[in-house]
Amino acid sequence: MKALNNIPTSNKYKKLSRRYIITNQILYLKRHMPKQNIENAIVIPKNLIQNVITAHHNPPLAGHLGITKTIKAIQIKYSWSSLIKDVTTFIKSCHQCQINKKSQGKPAGCLQPIPLPTCKPLDRITMDFLGPLPSSNNKKYILVFTCQSSKYVIAKATRLADANTVATFLIQYITQYGVPRYLTSDRGLHFRNKILNDTCTNFGIKQIFSSSYAPQSQGFTERINGVICQAIRHYIKDNNQSRWSFYLPYIIFSYNNSPQISTNYSPYYLLHGFNANIGIDIQIIPENLSYDIKKSLEELKQVRASIPDYIKKAQDIQKLNHDKSHKLTTYEPNQLVLVKFPFQEPNKTAKLAPKYRGPYKIISKVSDVNYMIELVLNNKLTIDVVHIRRLKPYFQRDNSDSSEEKEPTDIGN
Numbered sequence: 001m002k003a004l005n006n007i008p009t010s011n012k013y014k015k016l017s018r019r020y021i022i023t024n025q026i027l028y029l030k031r032h033m034p035k036q037n038i039e040n041a042i043v044i045p046k047n048l049i050q051n052v053i054t055a056h057h058n059p060p061l062a063g064h065l066g067i068t069k070t071i072k073a074i075q076i077k078y079s080w081s082s083l084i085k086d087v088t089t090f091i092k093s094c095h096q097c098q099i100n101k102k103s104q105g106k107p108a109g110c111l112q113p114i115p116l117p118t119c120k121p122l123d124r125i126t127m128d129f130l131g132p133l134p135s136s137n138n139k140k141y142i143l144v145f146t147c148q149s150s151k152y153v154i155a156k157a158t159r160l161a162d163a164n165t166v167a168t169f170l171i172q173y174i175t176q177y178g179v180p181r182y183l184t185s186d187r188g189l190h191f192r193n194k195i196l197n198d199t200c201t202n203f204g205i206k207q208i209f210s211s212s213y214a215p216q217s218q219g220f221t222e223r224i225n226g227v228i229c230q231a232i233r234h235y236i237k238d239n240n241q242s243r244w245s246f247y248l249p250y251i252i253f254s255y256n257n258s259p260q261i262s263t264n265y266s267p268y269y270l271l272h273g274f275n276a277n278i279g280i281d282i283q284i285i286p287e288n289l290s291y292d293i294k295k296s297l298e299e300l301k302q303v304r305a306s307i308p309d310y311i312k313k314a315q316d317i318q319k320l321n322h323d324k325s326h327k328l329t330t331y332e333p334n335q336l337v338l339v340k341f342p343f344q345e346p347n348k349t350a351k352l353a354p355k356y357r358g359p360y361k362i363i364s365k366v367s368d369v370n371y372m373i374e375l376v377l378n379n380k381l382t383i384d385v386v387h388i389r390r391l392k393p394y395f396q397r398d399n400s401d402s403s404e405e406k407e408p409t410d411i412g413n
């Protein structure tokens with residue numbers, strides 16, 4: 001920086017250069033948000049941009065999360081001038097995301113306000129079963145424990161959805177995370193039984209049963225189930241659904257480690273006070289040998305105290321967006337689109353199957369809501385008229401160099 005000051009440069013560049021700092025030959029963008037506990041960001045050179053985005057979106061540890069979450073996850077650590085634009089273009093043109101995600105704009109049922117967390121992390125745990133799913137390594141269910149305060153999720157693939165399975169997992173949970181004060185669930189018999197009641201009494205846990213199938217009380221767990229199913233869909237190749245249990249631990253990690261849109265912090269951070277590394281981080285970020293744990297814990301305390309405000313703000317914005325009307329969509333001839341198909345393969349669950357097929361080409365507009373489309377079904381070219389509600393635009397990526405995704409290592413769950 002000193003050298004820069006001696007070179008006769010325009011004021012504009014001098015001003016700009018003050019925003020950066022070089023430490024140990026690494027260029028950082030200075031942060032001006034000390035309250036948000038964000039450290040200076042490493043500036044990423046052009047040739048690494050695609051690697052950084054790919055590493056934060058494609059592999060199982062990243063989980064093909066949406067645009068906002070991926071941008072936030074990258075911004076915490078890295079910076080470059082076109083970050084938001086690059087990530088948006090990358091994800092909009094991600095083939096996996098386009099065929100697996102529901103189209104945007106219909107937040108049906110998402111608007112129930114989430115009760116604000118005021119309790120200590122891990123004091124209140126909600127539990128739920130997801131499944132039955134197609135058998136994977138003999139597992140058919142996912143048992144999900146969620147911390148109501150930090151939204152941290154602990155989940156396990158299980159063979160059965162019965163009392164013994166829940167009690168065993170509760171003890172495993174307690175030996176790692178301690179005893180929760182409250183354990184909330186629906187009134188299903190796998191949660192309401194003598195074995196679990198005895199286990200809870202032994203540890204002094206109060207069991208709370210939500211009124212049966214009340215979506216408000218179980219709303220968050222259900223959203224989590226949606227997140228898990230969507231993420232698993234991304235990594236199941238050729239619709240081979242029997243692989244889901246191998247991916248589950250990676251998906252849970254990716255969910256826990258990504259910033260929540262309502263709070264800006266990841267559940268992992270809210271629980272631990274620092275963010276977890278993914279592979280590319282330990283290659284780019286230098287080791288912090290003077291890590292100040294006391295300072296980090298003080299910052300965490302401040303962050304936790306401000307969470308209810310963040311959630312309130314996010315809810316207000318969500319409502320505002322919802323109240324705006326959706327814009328009218330039209331398609332042009334030759335435009336590429338994805339088409340939603342009803343799922344109908346025997347022995348497979350629609351929950352884990354791709355939602356859309358394509359891309360296919362628009363031939364012409366038949367009416368305001370119907371389009372003539374060139375489809376390839378069972379390797380045969382077919383022309384069909386499709387309703388606009390089953391269509392969404394497909395975005396092609398210019399340089400399709402996203403490296404092949406590797407299967408994760410089996411960690412023997």
Ligand SMILES: [Zn+2]
Binds near residue numbers: 057064091094097
């Ligand atoms: Zn994707």
